[in-house]
Amino acid sequence: MSFNPKHILGIKDLTAEQILFILDTAESFKEINTRQIKKVPTLRGKTVVNLFFEASTRTRTSFEIAGKRLSADTVNITASSSSVVKGETLEDTAHNIEAMHPDIIVMRHSASGACDYLAERLKCSVINAGDGTHEHPSQALLDAFTIRQHKGDIKGLTVVIAGDITHSRVVRSNIYCLNKLGAKVRITGPRTMIPPGIEKLGCEVYYNLNDAITDADCVMMLRIQRERQGATLIPSIREYARYFGLSEAKLKLAKKDAIVMHPGPVNRGVELASSVADGTQSVILDQVENGVAVRMALLYLVAGGEKLQQN
Amino acid sequence: MAAETLEILDLDGVNRALTRIAHEILEKNQGVENLLLVGIRTGGAHLAAQLQQKISEIEGADVALGIIDVTMYRDDLGSRSNLSIGQTDIRVPITGKKVVLVDDVLYTGRTIRAALDAVIALGRPENIQLAILVDRGHRELPIRPDYIGRNIPTAQNEQIKVDFDDQNIPQAVHLLRN
Numbered sequence: 001m002s003f004n005p006k007h008i009l010g011i012k013d014l015t016a017e018q019i020l021f022i023l024d025t026a027e028s029f030k031e032i033n034t035r036q037i038k039k040v041p042t043l044r045g046k047t048v049v050n051l052f053f054e055a056s057t058r059t060r061t062s063f064e065i066a067g068k069r070l071s072a073d074t075v076n077i078t079a080s081s082s083s084v085v086k087g088e089t090l091e092d093t094a095h096n097i098e099a100m101h102p103d104i105i106v107m108r109h110s111a112s113g114a115c116d117y118l119a120e121r122l123k124c125s126v127i128n129a130g131d132g133t134h135e136h137p138s139q140a141l142l143d144a145f146t147i148r149q150h151k152g153d154i155k156g157l158t159v160v161i162a163g164d165i166t167h168s169r170v171v172r173s174n175i176y177c178l179n180k181l182g183a184k185v186r187i188t189g190p191r192t193m194i195p196p197g198i199e200k201l202g203c204e205v206y207y208n209l210n211d212a213i214t215d216a217d218c219v220m221m222l223r224i225q226r227e228r229q230g231a232t233l234i235p236s237i238r239e240y241a242r243y244f245g246l247s248e249a250k251l252k253l254a255k256k257d258a259i260v261m262h263p264g265p266v267n268r269g270v271e272l273a274s275s276v277a278d279g280t281q282s283v284i285l286d287q288v289e290n291g292v293a294v295r296m297a298l299l300y301l302v303a304g305g306e307k308l309q310q311n
Numbered sequence: 312m313a314a315e316t317l318e319i320l321d322l323d324g325v326n327r328a329l330t331r332i333a334h335e336i337l338e339k340n341q342g343v344e345n346l347l348l349v350g351i352r353t354g355g356a357h358l359a360a361q362l363q364q365k366i367s368e369i370e371g372a373d374v375a376l377g378i379i380d381v382t383m384y385r386d387d388l389g390s391r392s393n394l395s396i397g398q399t400d401i402r403v404p405i406t407g408k409k410v411v412l413v414d415d416v417l418y419t420g421r422t423i424r425a426a427l428d429a430v431i432a433l434g435r436p437e438n439i440q441l442a443i444l445v446d447r448g449h450r451e452l453p454i455r456p457d458y459i460g461r462n463i464p465t466a467q468n469e470q471i472k473v474d475f476d477d478q479n480i481p482q483a484v485h486l487l488r489n
Contacts, residue, residue, distance in 0.1 A: 002392040021395065028380065028396040037432060040383040070383075300383075305393040 004305025007119045007126045008298050010135035011176040019180060023145050026290070026297035032069055033292055043072035046103040046303050051093075052129070053079040053109045058264050058288060059129050059138070063106050066295035072303075075102075094118050104302055107131070112169075125302045133167050139263050140173035142294040144181060146287045147218055150259050155182035160212045160254075161203075162244060163222025163271055164193040164233070170222065170263045175201045188212035189222075189244060192233040209244050216254045220261040221246050221271045237270055247273045251281065259283045319445070319463055319471070320484040328460035329358070329481075332442050333365035335458050340409055343374040345437065347408040351426050352380045352397040354415030357479040358444055362413060375408075377401030384425035384432075405434035411458075415473040415481075417443040420454035445484055447471050 003021045011019070032038055048067040052060050060076065067074035079085070083093060090109070097105065104125045107115050112132030119126040130136040147154055159178050165171050165187050178185050185203040187194065188211075199205050206212035213219055224240060234240045251260065260272075260282045268274045276282060320328065340346055343366060350359025356378045363376045380397035412426050423441060430439060442458040447465040463486065465471065470487040 002394070004393050025396050028398045029383075031399055032383075035433070040432065041428065042383040042388065300396070301393055304388040305391075 002305070003301060005302055007115075007128075008137055008302060009115050009119060009126065009128045011137050011140050011173045011180070012135065014137075014176075014180070016180040016182075019141070019144065019177060022141055022294070022297050022301065023148060025301065026141075026145055026293040029296040029300070030290070030293040032296070033289070038069050039071060040069065041071045042300060043067070043070040043303050046072040047101065048072045048074045048104045048106060048299065049097055049102040050074060050076045050129075051097065051105055051107045052077065053084065053090075053107070053114075054130070056108055056129070058291065059108065062288070062291040063127075063129060063138075063295050063299075066292050066299055069292070070296055070299055072103075072299065090114060090118070091121060094122055098122050098124060104299060127298055127302060130169055133169050133172070135173045135176075136169040136263075137173050137177075138291070138295055138298060139170050140177040141298070142287055142291040143170075143174055143220065143261060143263070144177050145290045145294050146261065146283055147183075147259070149286065149290065150283060151217060154178065157183045157217040158186065158215065159183050159218040159220060160186045160188060160216045161220045161222065162188045162209055162212065162246070164225055165189050165198060165222075166193050166195045166233075167225055168222050172201065174220065175203050179203075186212045186216070190234055190240070209246070210250060210253055213246075213250060213253045216258055218259050218261065219246060219251070219254055220263075222263065223265060224267055224270055226267075241270050245269070245271050245273060246276050248275055248279070251276055251279075257281075261287060264288065315488040317486040317488070318483060319486050320461060322482055325444070325460075325473075325481045325484060328444060329361050330365055330369075332458045332460060333362050333369055336362070336411055336440075336442065337366060337370055339440070339457070343370055343372045345407065345409050347375045347377060347401075347403060347405065347410050347436075349377045349379050349401065349410055349412050349426075349430060351412065351414045351422065352378060354473055354475070355413045357475055358415055358442075358473075358481060359413040360479070361481065362411075362442070375403050377403070379412075379426060379429050381422060381425035381429050384428045386421060386425070399429070399433075401433060405430060405436050408434075408436045410436040410439045411442055412439060413442045415444045416471045417441075417446045417454075417456055418449055418471075420450045420452035423454050424452050444473060444481070445471050 003018045064074045106127045106129050108129040112134035114131045115128040179202040187203050188206040262284050348359045350356030366374050378400045382394050382396045440457040443456040444460040446459050472485045474482045
């Protein structure tokens, strides 16, 4: 099969076949990252603009390295250093960037749906690097890639996602992605952090971490987003750590070979005990490593292919 | 589907061609020392494995084998559907080696151009040679094979197809005419 997306806006629109095509493509790009000279000429002459309206180290660096290893020219724009602080609207900013003829805009924005909004209005391709509490497709794809790397196949696995479900775009993309690939998703967190009706996306809801973790193949801990509403939804960070933080003792309830994941950045001692974050079951750094390969695959697929029939 | 199919080489024909190429590679390089066969995915990779086997039968010595995927080095990104990218798997350092690139059909030469870039990106070989099962002409780049199984002048609307069985052993070569 072939897959020629114009944009990557979310996992919701992708089929299982397309997701696997992306993961297989990433598998091939992974080899480049281990070479002595980590560069291929695939996207020579393409311009990738990383337009980040929210703080990010991992995702932005990962997209930037991915673009550079494919020989694309990458430009970073962060909100604090852009005209946004002077009052320019998103649409104006985007049109001004487009006037310089980039091929791909990779955007992170605090408003859900911001990437879809741009994709409808711009001629260039748009890749969603996280929009509000909506989707974060590249994260879900690198998570799936990492699970596949450690477990072989995703079908039939039980994956627990724990933390602030309401404000997490990682959760939504992961629920779509894991469901399409045939895994069973359990979500868990304090009642104040689980939106009503989330089970309609295809997951089981637990309000107790121990129950959720029992016999799981994979435990994905989310960050308590102190910069967002996160901190006001729980009585105290210490109480959260006691009931919903993953300790070595709680991890024993999961399968022996369960893996522990975290999209980063980790609040050590809050959602994840340091001994677990650095333990043998942790694959957090594999996630970061795989992120570059997955983002190379996304840039390649969006830049290549005949896009004439679309638009 | 093609209107007409002609058999160019049968199983014995393919085998004789590969055996001759194996001998020629050994003769030109005076043995297997420093030699590295690199098959281009996917047809060339299967043929390279055959050549490796034949060389070890003739010479009684093993020659290193690698597989290369050239999709990332192609010059036609965006003018056709996205191709799936296979993995490059060369486990020996390429610097200083005599690299024999192996492909099934030589046509415009653009795949070989991409393969040359792909090999050179991995190191600095002593030299690069090219082995081809079928040369069908119509070159668009100044590329010339060192070892040729069969020269078959073709028309642009014809196709050359190398058939492999499910063990990836080459079975025959066909010309399809539309």
